[in-house]
Amino acid sequence: MGIILFSLFILFLIAGIPIAVCIGLSALLTLAIATNVPLVVVAQRMYAAVDSFPMMAIPYFIVAGALMERGGISRRLINLASSLVGSLPGGLGQVTVLTSMFFAAISGSGPATTAAIGSIMIPAMERHNYSRSFATALQATAGALGPLIPPSILFITFGVATGESVGALFLSGAIPGILVGLSLMVTVFIIAKRNGYVGTGHRSSLKDIWINVKNASWALLMPIIILGGIYGGIFTPTEAAVVSAVYGLIVGMFIYRELKLQDLAGIFLKSAVTSSMVMYVIATASAFSWILSIAQIPSQIANFMIGIAPSPVLLLLLLNIFLLFVGCFIELNAAIVILAPLLMPVMIKMGVHPIHFGTIMVTNLCLGLVTPPLGVNLYVASGISKLRLEDVSKAIIPFIGAAIVVLLIITYIPSISLYLPKVLGR
Amino acid sequence: MGFIVISVISLKKLEERFIAFLITVAIVVGFMQVTSRFIFKSSLPWSEELLRFVFIWVTFLGASVAVREKAHVSVSVLLHKLPVPFQKAGIVAGLLFSIGFCGAIVYYGMQIITVQVLTNQLSTAMEIPMWLPYLGVVVGSFMMAIRFLQNLISLLTEQGN
Numbered sequence: 235m236g237i238i239l240f241s242l243f244i245l246f247l248i249a250g251i252p253i254a255v256c257i258g259l260s261a262l263l264t265l266a267i268a269t270n271v272p273l274v275v276v277a278q279r280m281y282a283a284v285d286s287f288p289m290m291a292i293p294y295f296i297v298a299g300a301l302m303e304r305g306g307i308s309r310r311l312i313n314l315a316s317s318l319v320g321s322l323p324g325g326l327g328q329v330t331v332l333t334s335m336f337f338a339a340i341s342g343s344g345p346a347t348t349a350a351i352g353s354i355m356i357p358a359m360e361r362h363n364y365s366r367s368f369a370t371a372l373q374a375t376a377g378a379l380g381p382l383i384p385p386s387i388l389f390i391t392f393g394v395a396t397g398e399s400v401g402a403l404f405l406s407g408a409i410p411g412i413l414v415g416l417s418l419m420v421t422v423f424i425i426a427k428r429n430g431y432v433g434t435g436h437r438s439s440l441k442d443i444w445i446n447v448k449n450a451s452w453a454l455l456m457p458i459i460i461l462g463g464i465y466g467g468i469f470t471p472t473e474a475a476v477v478s479a480v481y482g483l484i485v486g487m488f489i490y491r492e493l494k495l496q497d498l499a500g501i502f503l504k505s506a507v508t509s510s511m512v513m514y515v516i517a518t519a520s521a522f523s524w525i526l527s528i529a530q531i532p533s534q535i536a537n538f539m540i541g542i543a544p545s546p547v548l549l550l551l552l553l554n555i556f557l558l559f560v561g562c563f564i565e566l567n568a569a570i571v572i573l574a575p576l577l578m579p580v581m582i583k584m585g586v587h588p589i590h591f592g593t594i595m596v597t598n599l600c601l602g603l604v605t606p607p608l609g610v611n612l613y614v615a616s617g618i619s620k621l622r623l624e625d626v627s628k629a630i631i632p633f634i635g636a637a638i639v640v641l642l643i644i645t646y647i648p649s650i651s652l653y654l655p656k657v658l659g660r
Numbered sequence: 661m662g663f664i665v666i667s668v669i670s671l672k673k674l675e676e677r678f679i680a681f682l683i684t685v686a687i688v689v690g691f692m693q694v695t696s697r698f699i700f701k702s703s704l705p706w707s708e709e710l711l712r713f714v715f716i717w718v719t720f721l722g723a724s725v726a727v728r729e730k731a732h733v734s735v736s737v738l739l740h741k742l743p744v745p746f747q748k749a750g751i752v753a754g755l756l757f758s759i760g761f762c763g764a765i766v767y768y769g770m771q772i773i774t775v776q777v778l779t780n781q782l783s784t785a786m787e788i789p790m791w792l793p794y795l796g797v798v799v800g801s802f803m804m805a806i807r808f809l810q811n812l813i814s815l816l817t818e819q820g821n
Contacts, residue, residue, distance in 0.1 A: 250739040251754040252732035254723070259761040277768040281797050284719050285712050293715060294690065297683065469694055476690035483687070502683035503676050503725075510722025511732055517719070565733055607737035 235529045239264040239522070253565045253608075254511070257572075258518030261525050271528075276521045283520035283571075284513055287472055288400065291390045292342075293509035294475030298482045299341035300505040303350040305486020305493045307453045311336045312354060314446040317438035319419070324426025325433030326362055327372055328419055330355040334376035335415045336450075338383035339457040340478075342390070344603040346508075348377030348614045356618050364431055366619050371604075371629035374615035375637065376418055378600040381566075383411035385460055385478075388596045390471065391516060391567045395523075395574045398588050400471040401464040402655040406593045410644045410651060414597070417636040425632065452485045465658050512567055519571035526576060536580040546584045550645050553577070554598055558638075561602020562609075569599055586648075593651035597641050604630055672728070675721055675803065682718050686711055709785040713793040720800020727807035748815070755812040762805035769798035 242260035247253065262276050283289070315332040322328045330351065337347050352373040359369035381388040384404035393400035425431070438446075447454070459481065460474045469477065486493030526532065543549040560569050574595060581591040603611040606627055616626050644650050693707040726732050739750050773791040775781075781790040 246754075246757065247735050248738045249750050249754045249757070250734050250736045251758055252727075252734045254732060255758045255761050256734075258765075259757055262761065262764055273764070274768040274771050277765050277772060277797060280765070281716065281772075281794060284716050285793070287708050287712060290686075290711060290715050293683075293686070293718065297687070468698065473690070473694045473697075476687070476694055479687055480691050498684075499677070499680040502680040506679045506683050506718050507722045507725045507729070507731065510719045511726050513715070513719040514723040514726075514732075563735060608733065608735050610733060 235264060235268040236526065236531045236534075238268055239525060239529075243522075247563065253568060254515040254518050257515070257522045257568055261518065261521040264525060275524075279521035279524050280517040283517040286394060288390070288394050288470070289513070289516070291385075291400070291472040291475040292387050292512055293506065294472065294479050295342040295385050295387065295390075296346070296509040296512075297502065297505045298475065298478040299343060299346050299350075300501050300508075301479065301482030301486050301493065302340050302453065302456070303337075303346070304497060304501055305482060306490040307340065307450075307485075308333070308337065308350045308354060310446070310450040310490075311453055312351070314443075314450045316434065317443045317446045320434040321437045322423065322433050324422040324431045326355065326359045326364065327368075327422035327426060327431065328433075330359070330369075330372055331376045331415055331418045331422065334373070334379050335383060335412070336453070338379040338381075338411065339385075340453060341380050342385040342387040343508075344378050344380040344600065345610045345614045347380030348373055348611045349618070352377065352615050352618045356615065360619070362431075365429070365629075366621055367625050367629035368425065368429075370615045370619040370621050370626045371633055372418070372422065373618075374604045374609070374611040374626070375630065375633035376415070377611045377615065378603040378637075379411055379415055381603075382407050382414060382597055382600050384408055384457065385471075385475070386596065387512060388566055388570060388599060389592065391570045392574055392592045392596060393471075395571050396578055396588065396592070398592060401461075402589050403592050403596075404461065404464065404471070405654040405658060406589050406651040407596060408654055410593055410597050410640070413640045413643070413650070414600075414637050417640045418633060421632050421636040452489055456481060515565050515568045516571050519568040522568075523572045523575060526572065532576045532579055535576055536583065539577075539580050540583065546586065547646070549580070549584050550586070550594070553581075553594065554641065554645060557595060557598040558601060558605070561599045562605045562607065564602075564608070566599045566602055569602070570595065587652060589655055590648045590651045594641075594645050597644055601634060601637055601641070604634060675725065679718060679721055679725070682714050686714050686718070689714075706786045709783055713783075713796070716793045717796035717800070720796050721803065722800075724800050724803035724807055727804050727811070730811070751815060752812065755808050755815070758808045759805050759812070762801045762808065765801040766798050766805065769794060769801060773798065 239260055242263055243256055246256035246259055262273060265271050265273055312329060312333045315329045319328040319332050333351050334347055337351055341347050356369045356373055360366055384407055386407055389403040389407060390400055393403050456478055460478055463469045463474045464471055543552050603609055606612060606623055612623060612626060616623055689707050689711055693704055697703045739747055773794050776791040783790055
């Protein structure tokens with residue numbers, strides 16, 4: 235049954251069918267061929283997956299990110315980042331990474347971060363004689379920080395799929411996100427030295443920095459409200475997402491005054507479609523995952539994996555290689571809905587903390603945003619710079635390499651992920 | 661024929677306005693829920709259920725808009741490696757499969773709705789008929805099937821030119 239399910243899925247995938255439909259269709263046909271379960275169960279599972287209050291944090295955070303971006307936040311964050319790191323070698327590259335980190339603390343989505351910052355920074359880098367493929371590859375990778383630094387759509391999906399606390403998962407991603415960001419900045423530094431990309435030339439005075447902090451303060455406050463609210467027990471992650479959407483609305487319309495009432499319908503529709511694609515793929519993936527569980531595939535996989543990798547060190551290495559491979563081909567939320575419940579029993583058996591497993595999985599899958607053939611960030615970034623995917627693919631290698639180094643560090647030092655949830659946990 | 665074109669266009673407008681309206685409702689009601697719990701120390705009994713139902717409609721209608729905009733992610737690299745006639749055949753087959761899947765969800769969704777109407781099931785908090793949220797799945801999947809069909813027709817007619 236598992237074999238039918240996966241071979242149908244791969245067949246449909248190759249045929250270029252939208253991934254959400256590939257997943258749902260292979261689930262439906264497998265049930266029809268291999269079981270006498272009534273097929274109506276597929277529609278029921280899809281309904282049940284979306285009919286979830288915790289899951290609704292996803293659309294709210296997407297709306298919040300869109301409101302913040304259109305409300306003039308991106309530009310203010312870029313100004314702040316330039317005054318902080320613009321004078322370093324590869325200045326605009328450093329600004330790209332740091333701004334993406336700031337924006338990631340507002341947005342939970344990789345493509346959204348790439349689009350919001352990249353549409354300004356990629357042309358800016360090109361104007362200053364940075365190579366176009368460098369600018370594109372850097373922005374695509376920096377955008378992958380979006381779902382790693384909280385809030386994060388992937389962590390919400392992981393929390394809902396496994397029943398772990400979304401708040402703890404959010405916190406666990408903060409330090410790894412910063413580490414990946416720093417590793418990208420170091421990579422930019424090295425490449426910039428070699429290619430002669432210089433900084434902006436003038437070092438900002440403390441006063442300039444302070445003015446930029448003040449201008450961006452409404453954006454910088456948002457992660458504090460979200461994480462503080464969740465951890466102070468004031469609201470659930472979904473309610474925090476509602477509050478950030480309202481906050482984004484108020485800041486954009488009444489404080490920065492760049493958001494007009496007539497823009498709202500368009501922003502709402504666009505974010506609704508973006509989040510629908512995520513939720514729809516989660517819906518079909520949950521039907522797929524249900525079939526795996528009735529076929530008792532999770533326990534088979536667990537036994538198989540423990541058989542080939544009897545030590546946790548080896549197991550985690552295999553896990554990373556497997557997830558990097560998966561991330562190249564499958565929509566990431568679908569990968570989480572299908573694989574997280576599948577792998578969780580093995581991880582627990584081998585003594586890996588569930589939250590740590592979540593951090594490894596999400597960090598790893600974030601790299602899937604920049605690995606072809608299915609790297610959504612790559613598509614967004616190369617759409618902005620009008621480059622072909624092949625030209626960006628080479629330039630991306632050093633950045634992915636740096637991120638993989640950090641991934642391994644995160645994998646083998648659990649306290650990097652578990653420190654914040656432990657210290658701030660109630 | 662002209663009539664059909666006009667009705668498809670206005671259907672598109674209607675759908676888009678409805679989605680934007682639903683998101684507005686979601687933000688207003690969501691905020692009411694937070695404030696009532698935080699400020700008035702009592703949670704609304706109906707808001708969470710209403711929001712869940714709203715997002716079911718948003719998800720399935722939004723998924724259909726995404727089909728029209730060809731925004732759903734797919735792996736097309738492998739298909740592009742094939743000779744052109746095979747590519748077209750692959751895309752046509754893919755669209756037919758997609759139409760079949762959405763059609764199946766409409767069919768089974770209608771089965772669920774029929775049972776719910778016959779047994780007069782009501783939701784727990786608001787006590788509204790349970791077929792209302794399920795109708796979102798059916799209508800959205802139906803619209804998706806139509807959009808896949810439109811994509812198929814435009815592909816085939818462009819081949820003719």
